[in-house]
Structures are given as structure tokens and as C-alpha cells.
Amino acid sequence: MERPWVLGYETRNCTIEAALAVVGDRGSFLVLREAFNGVRRFGDMQRRTGLPRQILSNRLRALTDQGLLRKASYQEPGQRQRSEYRLTRKGMDLFPVLVALLEWGGRYAAGPDGPLVELQHADCGAPVRLALTCSAGHMLDSAREVQPVPGPGAVLAARSGPI
Amino acid sequence: MERPWVLGYETRNCTIEAALAVVGDRGSFLVLREAFNGVRRFGDMQRRTGLPRQILSNRLRALTDQGLLRKASYQEPGQRQRSEYRLTRKGMDLFPVLVALLEWGGRYAAGPDGPLVELQHADCGAPVRLALTCSAGHMLDSAREVQPVPGPGAVLAARSGPI
DNA sequence: TTGCTAAGTCTGTCAACTAGACCTAGGGTG
DNA sequence: CACCCTAGGTCTAGTTGACAGACTTAGCAA
Numbered sequence: 001m002e003r004p005w006v007l008g009y010e011t012r013n014c015t016i017e018a019a020l021a022v023v024g025d026r027g028s029f030l031v032l033r034e035a036f037n038g039v040r041r042f043g044d045m046q047r048r049t050g051l052p053r054q055i056l057s058n059r060l061r062a063l064t065d066q067g068l069l070r071k072a073s074y075q076e077p078g079q080r081q082r083s084e085y086r087l088t089r090k091g092m093d094l095f096p097v098l099v100a101l102l103e104w105g106g107r108y109a110a111g112p113d114g115p116l117v118e119l120q121h122a123d124c125g126a127p128v129r130l131a132l133t134c135s136a137g138h139m140l141d142s143a144r145e146v147q148p149v150p151g152p153g154a155v156l157a158a159r160s161g162p163i
Numbered sequence: 164m165e166r167p168w169v170l171g172y173e174t175r176n177c178t179i180e181a182a183l184a185v186v187g188d189r190g191s192f193l194v195l196r197e198a199f200n201g202v203r204r205f206g207d208m209q210r211r212t213g214l215p216r217q218i219l220s221n222r223l224r225a226l227t228d229q230g231l232l233r234k235a236s237y238q239e240p241g242q243r244q245r246s247e248y249r250l251t252r253k254g255m256d257l258f259p260v261l262v263a264l265l266e267w268g269g270r271y272a273a274g275p276d277g278p279l280v281e282l283q284h285a286d287c288g289a290p291v292r293l294a295l296t297c298s299a300g301h302m303l304d305s306a307r308e309v310q311p312v313p314g315p316g317a318v319l320a321a322r323s324g325p326i
Numbered sequence: 327t328t329g330c331t332a333a334g335t336c337t338g339t340c341a342a343c344t345a346g347a348c349c350t351a352g353g354g355t356g
Numbered sequence: 357c358a359c360c361c362t363a364g365g366t367c368t369a370g371t372t373g374a375c376a377g378a379c380t381t382a383g384c385a386a
Contacts, residue, residue: 004200004201004202005201006197006200006201006202006211006280007202007207007211009279010279011210011211011212011213011279013273013274013276013279014196014268014279014280015264015265015268015269015272015273015278015279016192016193016196016261016264016265016268017193017196017268018268018272018273018274019264019265019267019268019271019272020189020192020193020264021272022271022272024188024189024192025187025188025189026183026187026188027374029179029183029187030179030180030183033177033179033180034169036306036311037167037169037311038167038168038169038311039167039169039170041332041333042332042333042334043331043332043333044166044170046333047174048169048170048174049174050174051374051375052374052375052376052377053333053334053335053376054334054335054336054374054375054376055373055374055375056334057333057334057335078384078385079331079332079383079384080331080332080382080383080384081382081383082332082333083332083333087306090271092305092306092307093267093270093271093306094263094267095295095305095306095309096259096263096266096267096293096295097260097263097264097267098179099263099295100257100259100260100262100263100293101178101179101182101183101260102178102179102182103259104182104256104257104259104260105177105178105179105180105181105182106178107256108182108185108253108256109178109181109182109184109185110176110178110181110316111176111181111316113176113315113316114314114315114316115178115314115315115316116172116173116174116176116177116178116313116314116316116317116318117169117177117311117312117313117314117317118311118312118313118314119309119310119311119312120297120309120310120311120312121297121299121301121303121308121309121310122307122308122309122310123301123308124297124299124301125310126297126298126299126301127297127298128295128296128297128303128309129295129296129297129298130259130263130293130294130295130296131293131294131295131296132258132259132262132291132292132293132294133291133292133293133294134283134284134287134289134290134291134292135289135290135292136284136287136289138284138286138287138289140284140291142255142258143199143250143255143256143258144255144285145284145285145286146258146282146283146284146285146291147282147283147284147285147288148199148200148201148280148281148282148283149280149281149282149283150279150280150281151277151278151279151280151281152276152277152278153273153274153276153277153278153279154279154280155279190343204363204364205363205364205365206362206363206364209364214344215343215344215345215346216364216365216366217343217344217345217365217366217367218342218343218344219365220364220365220366241353241354242352242353242362242363243351243352243353243362243363244352245363245364246363246364
């Protein structure tokens with residue numbers, strides 16, 4: 001059997017791993033999900049994610065430190081000043097990850113009633129989808145049509161023993 | 164400030180949450196990353212993910228139980244029969260999630276040298292991208308152009324107190 | 327002065343992760 | 357035969373992290 005080429009390369013500095021270091025836990029995903037739903041306040045986040053307050057606090061701080069969220073102040077009439085959390089551009093750019101999870105969950109893990117939330121194009125109201133395409137304009141239906149190749153950051157492994 | 168409509172609805176049975184219940188941890192993502200790279204064997208997975216053997220064992224079993232991987236046997240000449248793990252269709256359909264993470268990581272978390280792996284369309288060799296589109300054919304550039312609306316599974320919350 | 331609320335922090339318990347040693351089955355070697 | 361080698365695990369002990377629930381804080385209102 002032919003071995004995949006990646007086995008000859010280092011794994012260090014993988015971009016997926018770097019991304020997972022920022023959002024690689026359930027809590028962060030739930031927080032981001034709510035942020036994309038427009039939820040901004042601590043208490044609302046807590047009710048909707050079901051996370052313990054401390055975990056939520058940690059996640060919000062971590063996501064803010066990483067620049068995915070930005071802490072802002074708001075004040076309702078007759079209330080003191082409070083904080084809310086808003087997505088930054090960096091955070092918003094994670095949207096495709098959430099959409100991909102939503103689509104997969106809808107296909108394989110949904111309840112009988114269908115999804116709780118659907119996504120519409122704000123301009124035209126049509127449903128939003130993720131599409132895998134190539135820059136030559138072809139649509140890809142499956143991971144099988146994709147070939148991983150070494151990128152510019154690929155480093156040959158110091159081979160210890162036979163590969 | 165207007166409150167987001169989701170606050171009036173239940174959070175139960177969210178499809179994102181259901182998806183996260185299957186793959187919502189770092190280990191599972193790393194295993195899937197390697198599976199998409201073509202890695203199939205326990206030892207190779209262990210070296211490349213850096214996961215402790217026990218965690219890897221747990222994740223492989225969990226992903227197999229969930230039907231994302233399938234355990235198969237292989238035998239090299241002069242070797243005893245061993246096991247390998249291959250992606251099922253259900254597992255392969257998670258590919259967009261990994262691609263989304265890869266793209267985000269490439270933009271915001273990559274090292275100076277660029278990505279380790281690039282994705283090519285197997286047929287034409289052009290680089291593969293994930294695109295957010297609507298079914299009317301528009302391309303969306305940002306999460307801001309997306310409007311979440313209640314889906315068929317949305318359930319109004321039993322309101323306790325003012326919303 | 328007391329109470330209310332949002333947004334936290336503190337504490338104790340329990341589950342999960344981690345490192346590292348150990349085990350096992352089949353084949354090769356002396 | 358007796359022994360070693362390897363892939364693919366399991367076992368154990370120690371540490372970290374998640375969780376539930378109580379407590380704290382700041383500002384406004386009665």
C-alpha cells in the first residue's frame with residue numbers, strides 16, 4: 001500500500017492546529033454560535049449556551065484576548081453601564097466554520113424537526129450555502145475530489161527509521 | 164437596543180451543538196485532519212497528531228462508533244494482520260469544516276512560511292476554496308450579509324420573566 | 327437603608343487529559 | 357525452541373479542566 005506523502009513531513013505549525021488552539025473547544029464554538037445569532041450579553045450567552053458562568057467568563061476573555069470578540073459598553077435607560085461582546089472581523093471570518101458545522105449537523109445529527117436556525121442572504125432572502133469550489137470554477141461534491149499537496153510551509157521530517 | 168430574536172426561542176436540539184457532540188474536541192479534529200491527509204494507521208496518527216495513545220484510542224473508537232471512520236484490516240507481506248481507519252461518507256462530509264478552519268488559520272494564525280498543506284482540485288489542479296453563496300447565485304463576502312431566521316425546528320421559549 | 331440585577335468570582339467535587347510504563351499477538355531470527 | 361521486534365493497544369498515577377452552586381460587586385430604585 002502506498003503511504004501518504006504527509007508522513008514524510010513535519011506536523012509543526014499546522015494552520016488547522018493553530019486555528020484549533022484559538023477555538024478548539026466546545027465552549028468557544030457555542031459562544032461564537034450565539035455571537036453570530038446576535039447575542040451579546042453575558043447573561044443571555046449563559047442561558048443559551050448552558051455553560052457554567054466561570055467557563056463562559058474564561059471563554060469570553062480568551063476570545064477577546066485573541067481578538068475574535070471586542071468588549072464594549074452599553075447602557076439602558078435607568079440602568080448602570082454594562083458590558084457586551086461583539087464580533088470583530090477576525091471573529092466574523094470564522095463564520096464558514098460554523099456554517100459547515102451547521103450543514104453537517106443538519107444532515108447527520110438533526111432532530112426530526114429540522115434546524116432551529118436557517119441562514120438567509122440578507123439582500124435577497126435566499127438560503128445560504130457553503131460550496132467547495134476550485135479557482136478554475138468547478139464545483140466539488142466530495143472530499144474525494146480534493147488532493148492535498150505540500151504547501152510552502154511544508155518541512156521534510158528528519159527521518160528516523162524507515163518511512 | 165433591539166434584542167436578537169433567538170432570545171425568544173429554545174436552544175435545545177441545535178444542530179451545531181449536535182455536530183459538536185460528535186467532533187467538538189481538539190483530538191477529533193486532529194484525527195480527522197490526518198484522515199483527510201490519507202493517514203490511516205494508529206502509529207502514524209499518533210506521531211502526527213501528538214495525542215497520547217489513550218486519547219487517540221478513545222477518539223478513534225468514538226469516531227468509529229459514530230460512523231465517521233470505519234475500521235478495516237490490512238496486511239503487509241511478511242507482517243501480521245493489522246487495523247487501519249478509513250473515512251466513511253459521513254466522515255468525508257465533514258471536510259468543509261476542516262477546510263474552513265484551514266482557511267481561517269491560514270489567514271490569522273499561520274506561521275511566516277505559509278500553510279503546510281494546500282488543496283488542489285484532483286481533476287484540474289486548481290486550488291480549492293470554500294465559498295459562501297446563496298441559492299440565488301450571489302457570492303457572500305462576510306457574515307454580515309447573512310440573516311439568521313427561525314427554522315422549522317425552532318421552538319418558542321416558555322418565557323420566564325421579561326424578554 | 328435595603329433590595330434588585332447583571333456580571334462576574336470563589337470553592338469543592340468530579341471527570342478528562344497527560345505521561346509513561348506495561349501488555350499482546352504474530353512474525354522473524356539465532 | 358527461545359528470544360526479540362513491532363503495531364496497536366491497555367493500565368496507573370498525577371495534573372488539569374469542567375461543573376454546580378454559593379458568594380461578591382457596582383450602580384440604580386424604592
